[in-house]
Amino acid sequence: MTEETLDPTNWEAMRQLGHRMVDDMLDYLRTVRNRPVWQPIPPETKQLLKQPLPIAPQAHEDVYREFREHILPHPMGNIHPRFWGWVIGTGTPFGALSEMLAATMNPNVGGGDQGAVYVEQQVLDWCKEMLGFPSAASGILVSGGSMANLVGLTVARNKMAGFDVQTEGVAAGSRKLALYGSVEMHSSIQKAAEILGFGREGVREIPVDANFRIQIDVLAASIAEDRRRGYQPCCVVGNAGAVNTGAIDDLGALADLCEAENLWFHVDGAFGALAALAPDLRPLVSGMERADSLAFDLHKWMCIPYEAGCVLVRHAATHHRSFSASGAYLSHAKRGLSAGDTWFSEYGVQLSRSFRALKVWMSLKEHGCARYGRIISRNVQQARYLADRIEASERFELLAPAPLNVVCFRFVHPDYSEAALDELNENLLALLQESGVAVVSSTRIDGRFALRTAITNHRTRRDDFDVLLRTLDELGQQSIVEPCGATRMDVALDGAAT
Numbered sequence: 386m387t388e389e390t391l392d393p394t395n396w397e398a399m400r401q402l403g404h405r406m407v408d409d410m411l412d413y414l415r416t417v418r419n420r421p422v423w424q425p426i427p428p429e430t431k432q433l434l435k436q437p438l439p440i441a442p443q444a445h446e447d448v449y450r451e452f453r454e455h456i457l458p459h460p461m462g463n464i465h466p467r468f469w470g471w472v473i474g475t476g477t478p479f480g481a482l483s484e485m486l487a488a489t490m491n492p493n494v495g496g497g498d499q500g501a502v503y504v505e506q507q508v509l510d511w512c513k514e515m516l517g518f519p520s521a522a523s524g525i526l527v528s529g530g531s532m533a534n535l536v537g538l539t540v541a542r543n544k545m546a547g548f549d550v551q552t553e554g555v556a557a558g559s560r561k562l563a564l565y566g567s568v569e570m571h572s573s574i575q576k577a578a579e580i581l582g583f584g585r586e587g588v589r590e591i592p593v594d595a596n597f598r599i600q601i602d603v604l605a606a607s608i609a610e611d612r613r614r615g616y617q618p619c620c621v622v623g624n625a626g627a628v629n630t631g632a633i634d635d636l637g638a639l640a641d642l643c644e645a646e647n648l649w650f651h652v653d654g655a656f657g658a659l660a661a662l663a664p665d666l667r668p669l670v671s672g673m674e675r676a677d678s679l680a681f682d683l684h685k686w687m688c689i690p691y692e693a694g695c696v697l698v699r700h701a702a703t704h705h706r707s708f709s710a711s712g713a714y715l716s717h718a719k720r721g722l723s724a725g726d727t728w729f730s731e732y733g734v735q736l737s738r739s740f741r742a743l744k745v746w747m748s749l750k751e752h753g754c755a756r757y758g759r760i761i762s763r764n765v766q767q768a769r770y771l772a773d774r775i776e777a778s779e780r781f782e783l784l785a786p787a788p789l790n791v792v793c794f795r796f797v798h799p800d801y802s803e804a805a806l807d808e809l810n811e812n813l814l815a816l817l818q819e820s821g822v823a824v825v826s827s828t829r830i831d832g833r834f835a836l837r838t839a840i841t842n843h844r845t846r847r848d849d850f851d852v853l854l855r856t857l858d859e860l861g862q863q864s865i866v867e868p869c870g871a872t873r874m875d876v877a878l879d880g881a882a883t
């Protein structure tokens with residue numbers, strides 16, 4: 386009698402199914418342009434995903450069929466050439482295959498003398514080189530920008546609190562800690578500040594200029610004021626590609642200020658940091674390489690399959706000290722599997738970690754960083770093309786400068802009030818997504834509802850933006866003639882047309 390395992394009883398059948406899965410997935414990716422970007426999930430499908438807990442085994446074939454019929458047809462859409470919602474990368478076929486390889490080896494990359502650790506070290510060294518960081522810097526691959534910000538800001542807090550936070554806890558400090566960044570900072574910075582005990586009241590949201598860049602003089606005044614009031618200023622967060630508009634703070638000036646004020650300089654470069662790969666864009670993020678810590682994503686503009694982010698820290702020892710809490714069950718050794726000089730579990734929050742380095746390593750080799758630079762540069766040119774077309778059109782209005790790959794705009798109509806335009810554009814956003822033609826997302830710019838197009842998509846062609854504007858124009862015209870919920874007259878009356 387054989388003892389039960391989780392392996393297939395028929396390896397040959399599994400091999401055949403596996404080959405079919407690879408064939409199906411490559412076909413799926415190759416034909417993605419022919420399908421709707423996104424479509425609403427029918428209620429029956431949602432119902433199908435409320436099954437009872439499986440107690441007995443089901444056949445591989447059946448499980449795969451269910452996936453193909455009920456899950457695969459309802460993607461988020463970010464693999465599609467006309468997806469520009471939030472800031473979401475596209476992924477690649479080779480990246481998808483590399484995930485299979487990583488999952489097959491299935492190592493826990495917390496540490497140890499194993500290949501995956503050396504692959505991650507290699508990837509980190511490449512990232513330092515790509516972004517101009519010194520080779521002695523430390524780093525770690527993490528789930529994404531949010532975690533990268535949390536790790537960077539943890540090191541910042543521990544180093545700059547003025548007392549031993551790790552031993553005594555934040556409450557022991559005689560002065561409240563303060564963190565600075567612009568009003569355009571990403572919400573993950575706020576989350577990190579809450580987790581780290583800065584509290585929302587310890588976060589200074591400094592106003593921005595007309596280009597959505599932090600006002601350095603206001604920042605300097607705020608730091609001085611805090612010092613007078615007995616706060617402990619710790620850290621300044623610079624935006625390299627702010628989420629709303631793609632604005633890039635004057636990173637060189639922020640680095641100067643941090644040096645003069647003895648503050649930690651953290652850069653949130655979730656997507657914008659990768660502009661450094663394109664020779665024509667690199668000057669935009671100059672100063673970034675002077676950061677004490679730099680957070681960026683690989684799953685956004687590098688199109689590595691989710692999840693992959695990275696944080697680099699200039700002060701390796703301080704970084705290590707922040708996360709090196711360890712137990713006897715994790716002790717290192719000079720020989721054997723417990724050897725190895727880098728234990729990634731001591732540079733971040735996670736102990737058990739996936740082999741996310743493999744997909745990055747394979748992708749960088751597949752394309753070379755110059756090709757990434759060309760794609761990134763093209764996405765920025767596409768954003769300029771879209772912004773130019775919007776500015777040349779009477780139907781649309783550009784709501785913010787588009788210095789990088791993010792374009793914020795709206796459909797306009799002369800008879801509509803601000804409130805009516807907000808409503809119209811909100812409706813337009815849903816209509817566009819439901820049409821399956823394209824996906825953009827939204828934000829508020831100076832209080833106005835904006836359609837927001839963030840281009841981190843290697844499949845997008847320039848004419849995809851002609852399709853976007855044509856579709857929005859048609860949907861906009863239809864909403865004016867047949868508005869949802871209100872007649873045109875209602876809208877005009879309610880809005881006291883100006």
Ligand SMILES: *Cc1c(COP(=O)(O)O)cnc(C)c1O
Pocket residue numbers: 472528529530531532571573626627628653654655656682694
């Ligand atoms: C996306 C983003 C983040 C968060 O990154 P995740 O990978 O989504 O966790 C942080 N900052 C900026 C500017 C972003 O665009």
